[in-house]
Amino acid sequence: MEKLESEVSSVLTKDYASKRKQQIKRSKNVENIVLGSIISIILLFVWEILSRLEVFPSYMLPAPSVVLGTIIGLGQDGSLWGHIGITTYRVLAGFVLGTAVAVVLGSFVGFYQKAEQLFDPMIQAFRSIPSLAWVPLFILWMGIGEPSKITMIGVGVFFPVYLNMVSGIFGVDRKLIEVGKINKLNSFQLVTRIILPASLPSFLTGLRSGLGLGWMFVVAAELMGASQGLGYLLVLGQNTLSPETILASIILFAVIGKLTDWILKIVEARALHWQDRLVKS
Amino acid sequence: MSLELKNVGRTFADKQAVRDVSFTAKQGEIIGLLGTSGCGKSTILRAISGLDSEYDGEIAVNGKVTRDIQEEVGFIFQEPRLFPWLTVLDNVTFGLKGSKSEKEKLGKAYLENVGLNDSAHLFPKQLSGGMAQRVAIARALVTSPEILLLDEPFSALDAFTKMQLQDLLLNIWKTYQSTIVIVTHDIDEATYLCDRIIILRGQPGKIDKEIGISEPRPRARGSMLLADIKTEILESLGLNRTEVLVK
Ligand SMILES: Nc1ncnc2c1ncn2[C@@H]1O[C@H](COP(=O)(O)OP(=O)(O)OP(=O)(O)O)[C@@H](O)[C@H]1O
Ligand SMILES: [Mg+2]
Numbered sequence: 001m002e003k004l005e006s007e008v009s010s011v012l013t014k015d016y017a018s019k020r021k022q023q024i025k026r027s028k029n030v031e032n033i034v035l036g037s038i039i040s041i042i043l044l045f046v047w048e049i050l051s052r053l054e055v056f057p058s059y060m061l062p063a064p065s066v067v068l069g070t071i072i073g074l075g076q077d078g079s080l081w082g083h084i085g086i087t088t089y090r091v092l093a094g095f096v097l098g099t100a101v102a103v104v105l106g107s108f109v110g111f112y113q114k115a116e117q118l119f120d121p122m123i124q125a126f127r128s129i130p131s132l133a134w135v136p137l138f139i140l141w142m143g144i145g146e147p148s149k150i151t152m153i154g155v156g157v158f159f160p161v162y163l164n165m166v167s168g169i170f171g172v173d174r175k176l177i178e179v180g181k182i183n184k185l186n187s188f189q190l191v192t193r194i195i196l197p198a199s200l201p202s203f204l205t206g207l208r209s210g211l212g213l214g215w216m217f218v219v220a221a222e223l224m225g226a227s228q229g230l231g232y233l234l235v236l237g238q239n240t241l242s243p244e245t246i247l248a249s250i251i252l253f254a255v256i257g258k259l260t261d262w263i264l265k266i267v268e269a270r271a272l273h274w275q276d277r278l279v280k281s
Numbered sequence: 282m283s284l285e286l287k288n289v290g291r292t293f294a295d296k297q298a299v300r301d302v303s304f305t306a307k308q309g310e311i312i313g314l315l316g317t318s319g320c321g322k323s324t325i326l327r328a329i330s331g332l333d334s335e336y337d338g339e340i341a342v343n344g345k346v347t348r349d350i351q352e353e354v355g356f357i358f359q360e361p362r363l364f365p366w367l368t369v370l371d372n373v374t375f376g377l378k379g380s381k382s383e384k385e386k387l388g389k390a391y392l393e394n395v396g397l398n399d400s401a402h403l404f405p406k407q408l409s410g411g412m413a414q415r416v417a418i419a420r421a422l423v424t425s426p427e428i429l430l431l432d433e434p435f436s437a438l439d440a441f442t443k444m445q446l447q448d449l450l451l452n453i454w455k456t457y458q459s460t461i462v463i464v465t466h467d468i469d470e471a472t473y474l475c476d477r478i479i480i481l482r483g484q485p486g487k488i489d490k491e492i493g494i495s496e497p498r499p500r501a502r503g504s505m506l507l508a509d510i511k512t513e514i515l516e517s518l519g520l521n522r523t524e525v526l527v528k
Contacts, residue, residue, distance in 0.1 A: 175362050178332050182356045183376035183424075193375075197366045274366045276406035 062244040070248040083249075087229040088256060090146070090221065091214045094153025098210060101154070102161035110169030110199075111191060123162065131155045132220055139224065149221040156217035157210040164209070168202025169195055201275060204268045211264060215257040230256075282353060282427045282460055283308050284329065288338035290485075291324050297485035298324050302338075304479055304488070309458040313465060313475035315514065320486030322464040323359060326430045329462060330356050342428070355426030357434040361413035363405040363420075370401040373419045391419040394449050396442065411438045418446060422453055429453075431463040435470065443467075444502070447474060451498060468514050472507040473500055480517055490517045 044064050050056055051063035058066070074080035105123070108115040134155060135148075142148040172195050180194045222231020230249045237245030283306060290300040299321030306312050314322045327333040329340055331350035339346050363372050374388040392398050395415040405413060414437045421429070431450075435443045447470060454461060465471050471478050475494060482489035492513060496506055 175358070175360070176364060179358075179362050179364075179375070181332060181350055182330060182354065184350065184352050194364070197364070200366075274404045274406065276365065 059241065060243060062247070067244050067247045067251065070242075070244040071252070074248065082228055083230050083233055084252065084256065086226075087218055087222065087231065088260075090149055090153060090229070091211075091218045091260070093146075093150045094217065095157050095211055095214045097150060097154035098157025098214070099161050099207065102158045102165060102206075102210075106162045106165035106169070110166050111195075120166075127159055127163075131159070131217070135220070135224060144225045149218075149224075149226070152221050153214050153217045156213040160209040160213060161203075161206040164202045164206025165199065168199030168206075171202065172198040201272055204264075204271065208261060208264050208268070211260060212257070215253065215260075219253065282343045283341075284428065284460055284462070285341040285344075286325075286329070286338070287340070289325065289328055289340060290337040291321070291328060291333070291335070292337070299481070299486045301487050302481075304477075304491070306460050306462065306477075308460055309454070310477065311454065311461040311463065311475045313463050313471035313478040314481060315465065315468070315471055315478055315518075316481030316486060316489075317518070320481045320483065322481060322486075323432050326356070326432050326462065326464060329428075330354050330430050332356075351428065353427035355421040355424055355429045357418055357421045357429075357431045359432040361405075361410075361417040363408075363413055363416055365405045367404075368401065369397065369403050369405070369408070369416050372405070372416055373423055375420060376424050387423055388419075391423045392416075394422075395419045395446065411442065414438065415442070415446070422449070425453065425457050425459075427457065427459055429459045429461045429463075431461065433464055433466060436466060443470070450474070468511050469502070469507070471514070472510050473502055478510075478514065480514065482518070492517075 047056075047061075048063050048065060051058065051061065051066075071080070074083070105119060109119050109123075110116075131152070135152060138148040138151050142151065176194055176198060177190060180190050185193060218229075219231050219234070222229045223235060226232040226235075230252055233245055233249035233252075237243065237247075237249065285305045287303050289302045291298050302321075302325055304312065314325065316322055324333070328336040331348060331354070334348040341347070342351050364375065367375065370385060370388050370392065373392060374384040377384045377387065389398065389401060392401055395418055397412060397415055397419070400408070400412065405416075408416065414434070418434055421431075429450075434450075435446055438446065450461070451474065453459065461474075463471075463474060472494060478492045478494070479488055480490040480492070481487065492510060494507075494510060496504075500507065
């Protein structure tokens with residue numbers, strides 16, 4: 001009986017201990033979130049109060065509550081989803097286009113030495129042109145519609161994806177490739193079984209910075225001329241002298257950009273769970 | 282399969298690493314390469330394997346002079362060289378062909394042999410140094426190669442595991458009559474395993490001495506005969522006073 005009791009109690013304490021551990025972990029998380037947001041919340045309050053006291057003139061810097069109201073207003077009249085949708089569509093289309101071209105060219109250059117000698121100098125030269133400089137040319141070629149915008153975003157996405165992919169392929173450990181060779185893998189097997197998985201981390205880094213650039217370029221593309229989209233809201237806000245529209249658009253850019261990066265980060269963590277890293281970024 | 286090296290040398294960027302190494306290994310013979318660090322032992326193994334084809338001289342496998350990588354060669358590297366994205370079991374079965382279930386069955390059997398049957402699903406980042414090396418050993422042995430090249434395969438392991446794996450190696454040798462070239466710093470290991478010990482010395486390294494051991498296997502570890510051979514080896518390395526082989 002005594003033994004049973006002690007067993008029960010030990011189970012209980014064990015259970016309790018693990019629960020306690022979870023609690024500690026959770027409270028650590030909460031602490032992190034609170035600490036990380038404390039300054040922004042204070043700033044928001046100060047801003048709100050100063051705006052209410054009309055220290056900042058409202059036609060220059062409206063209060064946070066007004067900006068939030070603008071977003072909610074846009075959501076209620078339904079136009080918000082259209083703006084978000086079209087902008088996200090442009091980024092994603094440009095992202096897919098840029099990534100596809102980068103993967104094709106990157107594999108050529110990474111796997112065939114001849115292709116490297118042929119293409120790489122040219123690509124490096126193009127890289128030194130600021131991508132936005134292409135805009136007038138694209139508009140001239142494709143007009144001001146979707147194709148020129150998407151191409152432009154694609155150009156922005158292309159470079160980080162391509163560069164990271166090629167450096168990933170070139171950086172694969174010779175020692176691992178030798179293991180493949182000793183096992184008599186042919187070139188195709190070497191690529192699929194060793195080089196691709198080994199360069200995946202670098203490729204995913206490229207995808208993430210490519211996506212970031214995609215969001216930067218969509219702003220530029222929509223500033224050039226658009227009738228819908230978050231970038232169009234920026235122009236609209238400027239032309240109608242309503243800073244709250246501009247701020248609303250900026251906040252939406254930040255939120256959606258962060259969201260898409262977060263999705264890629266999850267994909268990355270899933271695909272690279274085998275990596276032996278000190279910190280997860 | 283037999284092996285024959287004729288005047289093999291290797292020069293890296295004007296610096297000679299080994300020169301004039303010649304020896305033959307009959308089918309089923311176990312040859313030990315012994316020598317101080319940097320005298321070119323790994324370099325010789327890489328030349329035999331065909332991973333390095335820039336050497337001088339000739340290497341014949343089964344009487345045929347070749348510089349290519351041979352299908353029948355297995356190599357245990359000085360480092361584990363596991364694929365970090367594959368589980369332990371997938372690492373072991375990496376070089377196998379055939380159906381998945383067959384490969385896994387064989388892989389599991391070899392994992393058991395190296396004492397890792399509970400770790401099949403782990404990833405390399407979760408292994409200790411010695412565990413990783415044992416996975417690498419299983420990966421090379423599982424293909425039952427006819428020529429086995431081992432570069433200090435057991436040096437990361439504790440004395441007990443080391444002895445077990447030496448016996449595993451001898452088992453495989455007995456079953457498949459593999460020709461084995463093993464690089465080692467451990468003189469006891471060399472005298473326990475080898476038919477012939479080749480001692481390399483100098484920079485660039487060259488063959489200093491060959492010692493044959495005709496004692497039949499299984500040999501008794503620490504027998505008088507092996508102890509005598511050990512003394513002879515230490516003497517020829519100029520180390521019989523300190524009795525340590527500086528790595
Ligand atoms: N890829 C390389 N490029 C240039 N020099 C090399 C290369 N590989 C080996 N060497 C040189 O060749 C010599 C022999 O190297 P090797 O790796 O064969 O030594 P080792 O006998 O295996 O030594 P250890 O016992 O430390 O493993 C060394 O002096 C080394 O500097
Ligand atoms: Mg070595």
